[in-house]
Amino acid sequence: MSLPESSQYIPHLAYDSVVFGFSRGKLKILLMEYHDTGLLALPGGFVKKNENLDDAVKRGLYERTGLKEVYLEQVHLFGKVDRFDPGIMKKILEANGYAVPDQYWMLDRFFSIAYYALIDWEKVTLKPDTLSDSIGWYEIDHLPDLIFDHNQIVSKALMTLRENLDRKLIGGNLLPEKFTMNELQSVYEAILGQKMRRTSFQRKMLSMDILDRHEKLFTGKSHKAPYLYSFKST
Amino acid sequence: MSLPESSQYIPHLAYDSVVFGFSRGKLKILLMEYHDTGLLALPGGFVKKNENLDDAVKRGLYERTGLKEVYLEQVHLFGKVDRFDPGIMKKILEANGYAVPDQYWMLDRFFSIAYYALIDWEKVTLKPDTLSDSIGWYEIDHLPDLIFDHNQIVSKALMTLRENLDRKLIGGNLLPEKFTMNELQSVYEAILGQKMRRTSFQRKMLSMDILDRHEKLFTGKSHKAPYLYSFKST
DNA sequence: CGCTTATTGTTTCTCTGTGAGACAATAATA
DNA sequence: TATTATTGTCTCACAGAGAAACAATAAGCG
Numbered sequence: 001m002s003l004p005e006s007s008q009y010i011p012h013l014a015y016d017s018v019v020f021g022f023s024r025g026k027l028k029i030l031l032m033e034y035h036d037t038g039l040l041a042l043p044g045g046f047v048k049k050n051e052n053l054d055d056a057v058k059r060g061l062y063e064r065t066g067l068k069e070v071y072l073e074q075v076h077l078f079g080k081v082d083r084f085d086p087g088i089m090k091k092i093l094e095a096n097g098y099a100v101p102d103q104y105w106m107l108d109r110f111f112s113i114a115y116y117a118l119i120d121w122e123k124v125t126l127k128p129d130t131l132s133d134s135i136g137w138y139e140i141d142h143l144p145d146l147i148f149d150h151n152q153i154v155s156k157a158l159m160t161l162r163e164n165l166d167r168k169l170i171g172g173n174l175l176p177e178k179f180t181m182n183e184l185q186s187v188y189e190a191i192l193g194q195k196m197r198r199t200s201f202q203r204k205m206l207s208m209d210i211l212d213r214h215e216k217l218f219t220g221k222s223h224k225a226p227y228l229y230s231f232k233s234t
Numbered sequence: 235m236s237l238p239e240s241s242q243y244i245p246h247l248a249y250d251s252v253v254f255g256f257s258r259g260k261l262k263i264l265l266m267e268y269h270d271t272g273l274l275a276l277p278g279g280f281v282k283k284n285e286n287l288d289d290a291v292k293r294g295l296y297e298r299t300g301l302k303e304v305y306l307e308q309v310h311l312f313g314k315v316d317r318f319d320p321g322i323m324k325k326i327l328e329a330n331g332y333a334v335p336d337q338y339w340m341l342d343r344f345f346s347i348a349y350y351a352l353i354d355w356e357k358v359t360l361k362p363d364t365l366s367d368s369i370g371w372y373e374i375d376h377l378p379d380l381i382f383d384h385n386q387i388v389s390k391a392l393m394t395l396r397e398n399l400d401r402k403l404i405g406g407n408l409l410p411e412k413f414t415m416n417e418l419q420s421v422y423e424a425i426l427g428q429k430m431r432r433t434s435f436q437r438k439m440l441s442m443d444i445l446d447r448h449e450k451l452f453t454g455k456s457h458k459a460p461y462l463y464s465f466k467s468t
Numbered sequence: 469c470g471c472t473t474a475t476t477g478t479t480t481c482t483c484t485g486t487g488a489g490a491c492a493a494t495a496a497t498a
Numbered sequence: 499t500a501t502t503a504t505t506g507t508c509t510c511a512c513a514g515a516g517a518a519a520c521a522a523t524a525a526g527c528g
Contacts, residue, residue: 012244013345053313053345077311077347079287111247111287113311163401181476200515202477207514222525223475415505434486436506441485456496457504 003098006105009046014112015057016044016150018075018157019065020140021121022174027140027190028121029154030064032132036095039088041147042154043135044112057115064135066125071173073164075114075157083149084110096131112148116157118173140190158191165191169210172231180217180226181205237332240339243280248346249291250278250384252309252391253299254374255355256408261374261424262355263388264298266366270329273322275381276388277369278346291349298369300359305407307398309348309391317383318344330365346382350391352407374424392425399425403444406465414451414460415439 019030031040045060047053054072061070086107093100100107121137128135138144143154164170171187172179185201205211210232216225253264265274279294281287288306295304320341327334334341355371362369372378377388398404405421406413419435439445444466450459 010246010343010345013246047313049343050315052315053311074310076308077287079281079347081284081286109244109283111244113313167397197516198476199478199517204515206477216524218524220525221475222473222523224477224523225525226476431487432505433488433507438486440506450495452495454496455504456494456502458494458506460505 003093003100003104004046004106007049009048009105011105012108012110014044014046014110015053015060016042016112016114016153017057017061018042018114018116018154019061020116020118020161020174021124021137022187022190023121023137025186025190027174027187028137029140029143030126030135031138031144031146032064032128033134033136034092034095034131035133037092039092039147040144040150041132042150043129053113061117063129064127065119066127067119067123071118071170072115073160075116075153075160077111077113078149078153079111080149081109083112085148088147092131112153114153114157116161118161118170120174120176122176141193162192169208169231178214178228178230180228182226184229237327237334237338238280238340241283243282243339245339246342246344248278248280248344249287249294250276250346250348250387251291251295252276252348252350252388253295254350254352254395254408255358255371256421256424257355257371259420259424261421262371263374263377264360264369265372265377265380266298266362267368267370268326268329268365269367271326273326273381274378274384275366276384277363287347295351297363298361299353300361301353301357305352305404306349307394309350309387309394311345311347312383312387313345314383315343317346319382322381326365346387348387348391350395352395352404354408354410356410375427396426403442403465412448412462412464414462416460418463 017030021028021030030043032043033040043060043064045056045063047056051059057072058068058070061072062068089106090100093104093106126135140154140158143151145151146154165188171184171191174187175183181202182198184205185196185198188201189195211229212232214228214230217228218225251264255262255264264277266277267274277294277298279290281290285293291306292302292304295306296302323340324334327338327340360369374388374392377385379385380388399422405418405425408421409417415436416432418439419430419432422435423429445463446466448462448464451462452459
């Protein structure tokens with residue numbers, strides 16, 4: 001495997017994806033660990049010279065998760081001069097056994113366009129890329145240090161997600177098709193980082209006329225069984 | 235004057251600013267008309283190789299309006315392959331008497347990062363750039379056709395401004411320091427594109443505790459004089 | 469089976485904020 | 499002094515959210 005060639009990609013421009021998932025009551029994101037360096041980073045990539053920006057991000061997401069048709073939103077273009085550190089990039093490449101030329105394009109200044117994605121945790125089959133030996137879920141509340149300005153990117157993505165949450169009714173993208181009201185509320189609580197009142201939440205969701213009610217879910221627990229809901233398809 | 239050199243700027247990346255102003259009850263934006271072509275476009279520019287993205291946008295804004303310390307928000311990175319038309323760019327350059335080489339960098343594919351700015355209409359001294367022979371205000375409700383995808387950029391910027399309006403209390407950036415409640419309401423109405431109730435608007439603004447009340451404004455009209463307000467500095 | 473427990477779905481009461489309109493205050497004019 | 503236009507405030511009705519009560523029910527246990 002040889003180094004990616006400059007001629008194939010737009011120089012100076014990368015994308016990074018903050019991929020949100022929800023499991024065991026916690027909001028999590030995907031991080032990659034680069035081979036032999038211990039460095040953690042957001043999954044990202046480059047835009048091909050004849051490729052739409054959105055398509056590039058979708059392609060990268062598909063390669064890491066096997067998912068198409070993912071809910072995606074652009075967050076922000078990060079463009080400070082010092083956000084990128086060529087020394088770190090060189091270290092990552094060299095740890096993979098590449099001989100990196102001095103003027104290599106991946107060592108130049110990079111702008112990064114951040115996106116966030118919402119996915120159903122259960123549908124994912126994770127695949128590391130050629131430079132990383134692992135990809136996995138990390139709790140948003142206990143993130144380790146990431147390379148470059150990736151911690152800032154995550155913060156901004158979470159802010160944007162919170163702002164969009166009510167306006168765009170996107171909470172359901174983190175759940176399987178059918179879910180209980182309690183699970184939906186847990187998603188909202190994990191995203192907003194605060195508890196909500198059960199009765200008010202239920203009343204509000206039902207009054208918005210966006211949910212279909214289905215059969216009850218019998219869990220074997222000794223109490224009233226909750227209904228399952230799904231988001232209306234229209 | 236010679237053509238801008240590729241070596242000074244980040245290739246493939248431009249910025250475009252939607253500069254909002256408010257006068258005579260109308261919301262307006264700044265547009266440039268390119269010399270001898272009749273083509274209209276948003277004021278924009280390129281990012282220098284060692285310049286922060288935000289600083290580049292501020293620099294461009296300062297050169298066009300003479301304003302520093304402007305309220306700025308990033309809107310969106312536009313990155314479709316076909317958003318840019320090298321033929322139009324070539325036409326603009328040649329109309330200014332430049333001989334454009336075939337591989338000239340400004341004819342390549344371009345991504346554009348859109349910003350919006352809010353400015354006090356009265357403080358501006360407009361200056362066209364070297365390629366354009368006029369810069370001026372155009373009503374947001376009656377915009378002409380713009381080059382590339384600039385009409386789309388304006389729409390998206392207006393959408394973002396509307397979404398941010400209440401959350402960030404930014405309406406005052408379009409007014410002089412002191413203003414009447416009626417003027418503030420007019421700004422909100424122009425941005426949102428709809429009339430609001432005078433009494434409810436006043437009650438809401440006052441209850442938010444963000445305004446200082448000053449002396450009355452005597453206009454010479456035969457009716458009660460309104461108070462002047464300013465946004466609290468804190 | 470009857471009782472208990474935990475959780476869910478619904479209802480009630482209260483409080484706040486908004487729409488709609490009434491009403492009082494007032495700067496200039498006739 | 500009365501009139502006019504506009505402003506600042508108040509009142510009433512209504513909708514939505516917080517808080518809590520209440521009713522329904524699936525399973526466990528005697």
